Amino acid sequence: MTDSQARTSESTRARRSDAQRSVAAILEAAQACLALDPDASTAEIARAAGVGRVTLYGHFGSRLELVDQTFARSMARAEETLDQVDLSGxxxxxxxxxxxxxxxxxxxxxxxxxxxxxxxxPERIRELHDRPMRRVQDLIERGQAVGAFRTDLPTTWMVATFYSVLHGAADEITAGRLDSDSAADLITSTILPCFARDPAPSR
Amino acid sequence: MTDSQARTSESTRARRSDAQRSVAAILEAAQACLALDPDASTAEIARAAGVGRVTLYGHFGSRLELVDQTFARSMARAEETLDQVDLSGxxxxxxxxxxxxxxxxxxxxxxxxxxxxxxxxPERIRELHDRPMRRVQDLIERGQAVGAFRTDLPTTWMVATFYSVLHGAADEITAGRLDSDSAADLITSTILPCFARDPAPSR
Structure with missing residues (x-):
């Protein structure tokens, strides 16, 4: 490698590394801005990331693409947490x-x-929920197989109910009618009897 | 009343009656268009109502106002149906x-x-749901008072769960994972055990 080639290669690496830092900063800023306001604009996100809008659009072709990658990244991080949950026993x-x-x-x-x-x-949102939904469904099916959960409802419906109640709780907190600290217990006391093998008869 | 006054009054009445017909046609068209596409534009709604956009904006100052009145009308009609439901026994x-x-x-x-x-x-949507939510809450409280429903969950949370499961079912139908005909039975078999006084122990 000549000196000149080495310098070119070094400057290419430096540019790539700059670009990676920009992308990371934009995604972090997007995560933070969208967490505060789901309608946050690319201008706000660029400002929070400390880059110009031209730089932002150089890396993400549109706001849609930026929201897509931010959401995908947030789901991937969630997966890392959910993978650690002990589902045995x-x-x-x-x-x-x-x-x-x-x-x-x-x-x-x-x-x-x-x-x-x-x-x-909606299909894209669904696609990014595939793994967490599959995890819930596997657990329900295992519980059904050992007689812990009821088998008279379609499993996909039970998965849907799991998420309906969780998201309903988030809405209640947003509306100021539910306290965040008590939510997990409430959700559990709501879903478990509903999934139980012998639901209390409806008399 | 002079002849001239009578003519004026008649033409005022005719204009009012025209206006009422326009408003009714626009609201009907808005109901039909928004039922097909929640993002239906005022141009589409005006076209479906057979009026010009100027007429539409003469009666409804903005798309927001039109959506508000269409939704309020839809909720009022829903109330008429729900008022007929036998909640005794x-x-x-x-x-x-x-x-x-x-x-x-x-x-x-x-x-x-x-x-x-x-x-x-959100506050406006909530306001328009006040009556139906109050009806669900009253019924839950009556069931709790006679020992039919559990009392270990806040009643407002039980009302929220009722709506979470219902709206979750609508999402499942939209996504093509649930059959509309079987939905009401599924929802009932999901909510009743969850509200029952003696939920199956979570062992």
Whole structure:
């Protein structure tokens, strides 16, 4: 390698590393801005990231693309947390632990989900929820197999109910009718009897 | 009254009656258009109503105002139906009947609610839900008083759960994962065990 080639290669690496830093700063800023306001503009996000709008649009072709990557990154981080949840042993205890962790994640990233829902096609949002939903479904099916959970409802419906109640709780907190600290317990006491093998007869 | 005054008054009446017909046509068209597409524009609505946009804006100052009145009208009509539901007798049977009727209404007007959620402030949507939510809450409280429903969850949370599951079912239908015909039964079999006085122990 000649001196000149080495200098070129070094400056290419420096540019790449600058670009990576910009992308990381923009994604961090997008996460922070969208968590405060699901309608945060690219101008606000660029400002928070300390870059110009031209730089932002150089890395992300549109606001949609930026929201997509921010949401995908937030879901990937959530997966890392959910992967650590102990789902072994009694399926009901596993479900309670999964509710606890899922709730913390949903409460924290609620506004980013709203941004995603306002921006991305429903299929894309669904695609990014595939893994967490699959985890809930696997646990329900395991609980059904060992007689812990009822089998008279479609499993996909039980997964949907799990998320309906969790997201409903987030709405209640946003509306100021529910205290964030008591939410996980309330959600668990709501979902467990509903999933139990022998639901109290409706007399 | 002089002839001239009589003519003026007649023409005023005719104009008023024209205006009332326009308003009614616009609201009907808005209901139909928003039921198909929650983002339907005022141009589309005016076209469907057979009036010009100037006429539409003469009656409704903005798209927001039109969505507000369309949603309020839809909720008022829903109230007429819900008022007919027999909530006497066993609270569980009453709840099952209320789920059936509420479900039919929600499934039918889902897209108008989405339009309202995208347009109106949350407090306004909440205000227009006050009566139906109060009805659910009264029924739950009556069931709690006679020992049919559990008392370990806040009543407002139980009302929220009722709506979370109903709206979750509407989302599942939109996503093509749930069949509209089986929804009311599924919702009832989901909510009743969850509200029952003696939920199956979570062991």
């Amino acid at each position: 009694d399926a009901r205890d596993g479900l309670a632990r999964l509710i606890g962790s899922s709730w913390t994640l949903i409460a924290r990233s609620r506004s980013i989900l709203v941004a995603a829902q306002r921006t991305l096609p | 066993d609270a569980r049977d009453g709840l099952a009947r209320l789920i059936g009727s509420s479900w039919t209404l929600i499934a039918r007007s889902r897209s108008i609610l989405v339009a309202a959620q995208r347009t109106l402030p």
